[in-house]
Amino acid sequence: MSTTVPATGATTTPAHAKPKRAxxxxxxxxxxxxxxAFWLCAPAVLVMIxxxxxxxIYAVILSLERYNLELPQDTxxxxxxxxxxVLTSQYWxxxxxxxxxxxxxxVGITFVLGMLLAEVLHRTVFFRGGVRTxxxxxxxxxxxxxxxxxxxxxxxxxxxxxxxxxxxxPLTNQVEAxxxxxxxxxxxxxPFMGLLLLAGLxxxxxxxxxxxxxxxxxxxxxxxxxxxxxMKPAILVALLFRTLDSFRIFDxxxxxxxxxxxxxxxxxxxxxxxxxALNLGxxxxxxxxxxxxxxxxxxxxxxxxxxxxxxxxxxxR
Amino acid sequence: MAALTVRQRTGWTTANLVxxxxxxxxxxxxxxxxxxxxxxxxxxxxxxxxxTWGNYSGILQSSQFLRPLxxxxxxxxxxTAVSVALASMAAYAIARLSFPGKSVLIGLALxxxxxxxxxxxTPMFTIERALGLFNTWFGLIIPYVAFGLPLGIYxxxxxxxxxxxxxxxxxxxxxxxxxxxxxxxxxPLAAPGMVTTAILVFLACWNDFLLAISFTSTISSxxxxxxxxxxxxxxxxxxxxxxxxxxxxVITIPIIIFVLFFQRRIVAGLTSGAVKG
Numbered sequence: 001m002s003t004t005v006p007a008t009g010a011t012t013t014p015a016h017a018k019p020k021r022a023x024x025x026x027x028x029x030x031x032x033x034x035x036x037a038f039w040l041c042a043p044a045v046l047v048m049i050x051x052x053x054x055x056x057i058y059a060v061i062l063s064l065e066r067y068n069l070e071l072p073q074d075t076x077x078x079x080x081x082x083x084x085x086v087l088t089s090q091y092w093x094x095x096x097x098x099x100x101x102x103x104x105x106x107v108g109i110t111f112v113l114g115m116l117l118a119e120v121l122h123r124t125v126f127f128r129g130g131v132r133t134x135x136x137x138x139x140x141x142x143x144x145x146x147x148x149x150x151x152x153x154x155x156x157x158x159x160x161x162x163x164x165x166x167x168x169x170p171l172t173n174q175v176e177a178x179x180x181x182x183x184x185x186x187x188x189x190x191p192f193m194g195l196l197l198l199a200g201l202x203x204x205x206x207x208x209x210x211x212x213x214x215x216x217x218x219x220x221x222x223x224x225x226x227x228x229x230x231m232k233p234a235i236l237v238a239l240l241f242r243t244l245d246s247f248r249i250f251d252x253x254x255x256x257x258x259x260x261x262x263x264x265x266x267x268x269x270x271x272x273x274x275x276x277a278l279n280l281g282x283x284x285x286x287x288x289x290x291x292x293x294x295x296x297x298x299x300x301x302x303x304x305x306x307x308x309x310x311x312x313x314x315x316x317r
Numbered sequence: 318m319a320a321l322t323v324r325q326r327t328g329w330t331t332a333n334l335v336x337x338x339x340x341x342x343x344x345x346x347x348x349x350x351x352x353x354x355x356x357x358x359x360x361x362x363x364x365x366x367x368x369t370w371g372n373y374s375g376i377l378q379s380s381q382f383l384r385p386l387x388x389x390x391x392x393x394x395x396x397t398a399v400s401v402a403l404a405s406m407a408a409y410a411i412a413r414l415s416f417p418g419k420s421v422l423i424g425l426a427l428x429x430x431x432x433x434x435x436x437x438x439t440p441m442f443t444i445e446r447a448l449g450l451f452n453t454w455f456g457l458i459i460p461y462v463a464f465g466l467p468l469g470i471y472x473x474x475x476x477x478x479x480x481x482x483x484x485x486x487x488x489x490x491x492x493x494x495x496x497x498x499x500x501x502x503x504x505p506l507a508a509p510g511m512v513t514t515a516i517l518v519f520l521a522c523w524n525d526f527l528l529a530i531s532f533t534s535t536i537s538s539x540x541x542x543x544x545x546x547x548x549x550x551x552x553x554x555x556x557x558x559x560x561x562x563x564x565x566x567v568i569t570i571p572i573i574i575f576v577l578f579f580q581r582r583i584v585a586g587l588t589s590g591a592v593k594g
Contacts (some may be wrong), residue, residue: 030415036495037416044407044466045422048429051463055440062440120332131333133580134340140572140583141344144526144542145565149343152350152558160346163361187343192587199588244431251526255546267435267527274439275531287436294433 056291062284069278082285092286094262095269096293102178102265103246106185110242111235113186114193118201121194139191147255150184174262181263184252189245193238200234201227240301244294266290344569350562358558372563376548382564384536385544389568392454392540393522396461401515403462404469405477405507409499411470412477413485423470430467438531445532456532457540461525465518472517472586476510477503513586516579520572541568 026034063082067075086092121132138146153159156169170176204227212222228235250267253259259268270290274283342363349363357367376382411419441460442451450456480503488502489495529543536544545564548557576583 032495033414034416037410037414037419040406040410040414041422044403044470045425047403047459047463048425048466051441051460052429052432052437055437055444058444059436059440062443116332117336120329120336124329124333126330127333129580131336132584133576134337136576136580136583137340137344137573140520140576141569142524142526142542142565142572144545145347145569146343148545148561148565149347149350152562153343153346155556155558158359158361158558160361160363187339191340195584195587198584244433248433248435250435254526267433270435271438271527271531274442280439280443283439287433287439290433291436294431294436298431 059284059287059291062280063288065281067279067281069280078281082281083289086282086285086289091264091269092266092289095264095266098178098263099247099249099265099267102182102185102249103243106182106189107239107242107246109182110186110190110193111239113190114197114238117190117194118197121198122201135191135194137191138188139195141188143188143251144255146188147184147252150180150187150252151256154180171257172261177257177261177263181249181252181256184256185246185249188252189242193242196238196241197231197234200231200238203234204230236301236304240298243297243301247294247297248290266293347562347565347569350558351566353559355559372559373567376560376563376567381536381548382541382544382560382567385539385541386567388454388536388538389523389540389542392457392461392538393519395454396458396465396522397515397519399458400462400465400469400518401473401511404466404514405473405504405511407466408470408473408477409503409507411474412480413482413503426467426470429464430471432464434464434527438527442531451532452534452538454538457525457528457538460528460532461522465521468521469514469518472514473507473510476513476586477507480506509582510586513579513582516575516583517586520575523568523572 064077064079065075066078066081117135121128121135124131150161151171153161154169154171156162156167162168162170168176170180208226208230209222212226213219217225248267249265250271253263253265253268254271257263259265259272264272266286267290270283270286273279273286277283346363349365350358351372352368352370353360353365354367354369354371357365360366407422410416411422437460445451445456450459484502484506485498488498493501524542525540526542529540530546533539533543539547541564545561548560548564
C-alpha cells in the first residue's frame with residue numbers, strides 16, 4: 001500500500017504517461033470511463049475554482065485600485081501603488097515578522113512534542129484508546145473556545161495561569177503576548193502533528209529497531225539513524241501542513257489580543273484593513289501578498305519533497 | 318509486551334498521565350468558569366467556590382446564542398452533506414478510473430487545501446455583497462463546501478483505493494453500468510470512509526471563525542463561534558466570562574462526543590488523507 005503523498009503521483013502516472021497514439025485505440029470501456037470521470041469530477045472542480053480562482057483574480061484587480069468603501073466614488077485604477085504602500089509600511093513588515101516567528105517557533109516545538117506524543121501513543125499499552133481519545137480533544141475543540149480559555153486563564157486576578165505567574169498580564173506586552181499565542185497554538189495543534197507522525201512511526205518495522213539494539217545501538221542512535229530517516233516522508237507532510245496552517249494564524253490572535261500591542265499577524269492585518277479601515281484596495285493587496293508568501297513556503301517544501309520523492313521506496317533504502 | 322519492566326511501565330504510565338493532564342486542563346478550566354457564579358469568577362482556583370447553572374440557563378434562553386447554535390448546526394450539516402457528496406464522486410474517479418488530468422485535479426485540491434483563507438475574504442466579501450449572499454446561510458455554505466472538498470477528496474480517495482476492485486468488475490459483468498456499479502456496489506462499501514470524511518469536514522465547518530465573522534452581520538446567519546464575541550456582560554466594562562465559557566463548553570460537547578465514538582475513524586481519516594495522499 002502506498003503511504004506517502006508522492007505515491008499519489010505514482011498512481012496517476014499511468015494515466016499521465018499514456019502515449020498519445022493510444023488514443024485512437026481507446027476501447028469503448030476506456031471511453032466510458034473517461035466520460036464518467038469527467039462528469040464525476042466536474043462539480044467538485046467547478047465549485048473549487050468558482051470559490052477560490054475567481055475571487056483570487058478579482059483580488060488581483062482590486063489590489064490595483066484605490067477602493068475605499070467609505071469613498072466608493074473615489075475608486076480608481078492606480079497600478080502598483082497599493083503594493084508600494086503596503087511594502088513600505090512598518091505594519092506589514094511587523095505583522096510578517098510576527099507571523100513568521102509564531103510559525104517557526106510553534107511548528108518547531110509542535111514537531112518535537114508531536115514526536116513525543118506519537119512515541120507515547122505508539123508504545124503505550126494501557127488505555128491506548130482512552131489516551132488517544134483525550135489527546136484528540138485539543139484537535140477537535142473549536143479554536144475560538146480554546147482561545148477564550150487561554151485568555152481567561154491569563155486575566156490578572158481571575159485566571160489560574162496569571163495567578164501562578166505573580167498575577168502577570170502577559171497579553172498586554174508584545175513579547176509575552178506572542179509567547180501566550182504560541183503556547184495556545186502548540187496546545188491546539190500538537191495532537192494533529194502527533195497523529196500524522198504516529199502514522200509514519202507505525203511504518204517503521206519493530207524488527208529493524210530490535211536488530212539495531214542487538215548490534216549495540218543506543219535508543220537515541222536507533223531513533224536518529226533508523227526511525228527518523230524512515231519517517232522522512234511523513235515528517236515532511238506533517239511539517240508542510242502545519243507550517244501553512246500556522247502561517248494563516250487568525251483565531252487565536254483575534255481572541256487573545258485582537259492584534260494589539262504589536263501582535264498582529266498578516267491575517268489579522270488583512271482583516272483589519274477590510275473591516276475596520278474598509279479599504280478594499282489595501283486589503284486585497286495584503287491578501288495577494290499573503291498568497292505569494294504561502295506559495296513560496298509551499299514551493300520550498302515541495303523542493304524538499306523532491307529529495308524524498310520516491311517516497312514509497314524510502315522504506316526499502 | 319510482557320517484557321516491559323516495572324520501570325518502563327511506570328515511565329509510560331507517567332507519560333500518559335502528562336498527555337492527559339495537558340490535554341484536559343484548558344477544557345476543565347472552561348467548564349469550571351462556566352459553573353462559577355459571577356462573584357466566584359474572580360477566584361483563580363480551578364475548583365469553583367460557588368456553583369451555578371445560571372450561565373447555561375442564561376445562554377440557552379438567549380436568542381443571541383440559540384440562533385447562532387442552530388445556524389452552526391444547519392450550515393455545518395448542509396456544507397458537509399454537499400461536500401462529501403461531491404468529493405466522493407471525484408474521489409471515486411481518482412481511485413477507480415483512469416483519465417487524463419488526474420494529477421492536475423489532485424494538485425488543485427492540494428492547492429486549495431493550502432489556500433490562505435484571508436486572501437479569499439476581501440474579494441469574497443465584495444462578491445457576496447453584490448450577489449446578496451452576504452449574511453445568509455448560503456454565503457457561508459458555499460465557501461465551506463469549497464474548502465471541505467480537498468479534505469474530502471483526499472480522505473475518500475485513500476479509502477476508496479482499499480475497496481476490492483473485483484466486486485465492481487463482477488457487478489459490471491453481471492450487466493451493471495459504471496454508474497450502477499458505483500451506487501449499488503461501491504457506495505455501501507465506502508460508507509465507513511464517508512462517515513469519517515463527513516466527521517472531519519463537519520469539524521472543519523464547526524471550527525471556522527474567520528469566514529463566519531467576515532460574511533455575517535446579524536444572528537440570522539452568524540455561527541456559534543462568531544457569536545460569542547457579541548455576548549454582553551453585566552455592564553459595558555465587565556467581560557461576560559461566565560456566559561462565554563458556558564457557550565464554549567456547549568460547542569465543545571458535540572466534538573468530545575464525536576471524538577469519543579469515532580476516535581479510531583478520525584485517526585484513520587486524518588492519517589490516510591494526509592499521509593497516504
